[in-house]
Amino acid sequence: MEPFEFVRPTDIQDVLVAIRRPGSRILAGGTSLVDLMKLGVEAPSTVVDINALPLSMISVEGDALSIGALASNSDVAVHRAVKQHAPAVGQALLSGASGQIRNAATVGGNLLQRTRCTYFRSRDWPCNKREPGSGCAAIEGVNVGHAVLGISRSCIAVHPSDIAVALLAVDAYVHLASVAGERRIAIGDFYCQPGDTPSVETVIGPNELITKVEIPITNLNATSSYLKLRGRASYEFASASVATAILRDGDIVIDAAVAVGGLGTVPWRNRTAEKLLIGKKLTQESILAFCDALFAPASATPSNTYKLALARGAIHRTLRGGAEW
Amino acid sequence: MKTRVRFTVNGDTIDTAIDVRATLLDFIREELRLTGTKKGCDHGQCGACTVLVDGKRSLSCLKFAASLEGRAVITIEGIGKPDALHPLQAAFIKHDAFQCGFCTSGQIMSALEVIGDPLANTCEAISEKMSGNLCRCGAYPNIVAAIMEVKSNGTV
Numbered sequence: 001m002e003p004f005e006f007v008r009p010t011d012i013q014d015v016l017v018a019i020r021r022p023g024s025r026i027l028a029g030g031t032s033l034v035d036l037m038k039l040g041v042e043a044p045s046t047v048v049d050i051n052a053l054p055l056s057m058i059s060v061e062g063d064a065l066s067i068g069a070l071a072s073n074s075d076v077a078v079h080r081a082v083k084q085h086a087p088a089v090g091q092a093l094l095s096g097a098s099g100q101i102r103n104a105a106t107v108g109g110n111l112l113q114r115t116r117c118t119y120f121r122s123r124d125w126p127c128n129k130r131e132p133g134s135g136c137a138a139i140e141g142v143n144v145g146h147a148v149l150g151i152s153r154s155c156i157a158v159h160p161s162d163i164a165v166a167l168l169a170v171d172a173y174v175h176l177a178s179v180a181g182e183r184r185i186a187i188g189d190f191y192c193q194p195g196d197t198p199s200v201e202t203v204i205g206p207n208e209l210i211t212k213v214e215i216p217i218t219n220l221n222a223t224s225s226y227l228k229l230r231g232r233a234s235y236e237f238a239s240a241s242v243a244t245a246i247l248r249d250g251d252i253v254i255d256a257a258v259a260v261g262g263l264g265t266v267p268w269r270n271r272t273a274e275k276l277l278i279g280k281k282l283t284q285e286s287i288l289a290f291c292d293a294l295f296a297p298a299s300a301t302p303s304n305t306y307k308l309a310l311a312r313g314a315i316h317r318t319l320r321g322g323a324e325w
Numbered sequence: 326m327k328t329r330v331r332f333t334v335n336g337d338t339i340d341t342a343i344d345v346r347a348t349l350l351d352f353i354r355e356e357l358r359l360t361g362t363k364k365g366c367d368h369g370q371c372g373a374c375t376v377l378v379d380g381k382r383s384l385s386c387l388k389f390a391a392s393l394e395g396r397a398v399i400t401i402e403g404i405g406k407p408d409a410l411h412p413l414q415a416a417f418i419k420h421d422a423f424q425c426g427f428c429t430s431g432q433i434m435s436a437l438e439v440i441g442d443p444l445a446n447t448c449e450a451i452s453e454k455m456s457g458n459l460c461r462c463g464a465y466p467n468i469v470a471a472i473m474e475v476k477s478n479g480t481v
Contacts, residue, residue, distance in 0.1 A: 001346045003326060003346070004326070004345065004346070005326055005345075006326060006328050006345035006389070006391050008328075008391075008392070008394060027389070027392060030387050030388050030389060030392060031369060031384070031387050034348065034386075034387045034388065034389060035368050035369055035387060038367065038368065039368075047345070047389070049389075049391070049392045051392060051394075052394070074381070097457070098372065098456055098457020098458075099382055099435065099438060099439070099454055099455075099456075099457055100369075100372060100375055100382045100383055100384045100435065100457045101369060101384065101387075101457065103378075103381040103382060103383050104378075104383050104384065104387065104388070233453070233456075234452075234453050234456035235456040235457055
């Protein structure tokens with residue numbers, strides 16, 4: 001591992017100053033960063049350990065659920081307010097990683113975790129995300145797990161997070177702090193598709209720290225759920241996943257949110273497609289029409305086209321209780 | 326670069342300057358010579374390096390030792406002695422829950438949390454909760470049986 005400087009500020013202002021150093025990286029749970037540093041994929045000159053900051057609170061503040069950036073996946077997953085107001089978020093967390101990793105991993109770190117693309121994680125291969133301009137080995141390589149939505153000629157790496165998919169379905173906000181002040185961003189605007197610059201993954205600035213995630217408390221979000229399909233029963237990233245929330249008046253849908261994971265270069269949602277469900281019953285036909293609109297921009301390879309069938313099945317299963325498509 | 330860090334391992338205070346690149350796993354094995362904790366994959370995939378950090382199971386290969394300021398670490402050496410085994414250790418022997426034994430300390434440190442988890446009350450649920458600990462000998466049914474016995478009876 002490359003040498004680096006290690007600092008452990010105990011005050012948030014000191015952290016915000018420390019992360020202004022070029023080449024600095026924030027260390028929270030370490031489950032992603034330490035691994036990538038061992039692989040040589042990440043080589044920060046300064047590691048800023050933020051574990052001394054008081055950012056692990058989970059609380060209800062007015063009409064929103066607030067989850068501190070340092071709250072562990074384990075603590076968030078079983079928290080009563082999370083189960084009550086955004087069940088998809090707890091379910092997504094429990095479907096991911098292992099017990100050990102969930103204890104260490106944090107919500108802020110989870111949102112910023114890097115792709116599991118094999119070519120990104122090995123310096124033996126070209127990768128535009130790891131080394132801009134070097135090329136993409138996945139497009140012509142083994143891409144059975146790669147993205148079918150939001151891809152570009154530069155990158156087809158899939159976004160790995162489960163919780164980000166659930167947070168997209170419940171319209172969460174990410175709160176950021178820097179020495180210049182604070183701002184909040186809708187999670188739908190937080191991630192960047194790769195385009196020509198796959199190394200730019202979010203709109204977060206180099207000097208910004210995630211402080212918390214905010215989830216609006218709504219009747220719709222309280223109905224949310226998360227279904228994950230994967231190659232083995234546990235401790236595996238999603239082949240396809242879906243976070244759904246549906247409000248109905250009798251049989252008629254009056255509000256709907258459907259986000260999918262495991263398919264996109266970013267967590268994926270299409271509000272125009274969701275409008276196709278409003279005012280309808282959840283029938284095979286209405287869900288088919290929704291899926292056709294949602295997946296219209298998909299571009300699959302022979303190896304990963306199965307993901308579209310998986311995701312359609314997951315959506316049917318979640319919305320109708322059956323796996324027809 | 327070295328940095329000063331203070332934490333405890335099995336109740337003993339560590340107060341030392343350590344290489345910031347050292348993982349907790351390498352620190353407890355190489356510096357403290359507590360070699361019960363094993364290095365399997367060294368990338369957070371196998372669970373052999375599981376220890377408790379502040380009472381919660383954690384992968385020591387994915388923690389910088391320098392980041393443990395103020396924490397309490399428990400390793401396999403801290404939970405029982407040859408003449409006074411922890412009930413899980415006794416149950417692993419009784420149920421033949423290992424062959425080569427390389428994954429066993431990680432399995433036991435992970436199971437310590439699972440025996441206190443109210444949701445892990447069936448064999449299927451225990452398997453799910455233990456999925457972060459691989460056993461290449463395939464002793465899984467016996468590992469689950471050992472954990473189930475301690476969960477049910479508290480002792481062996």
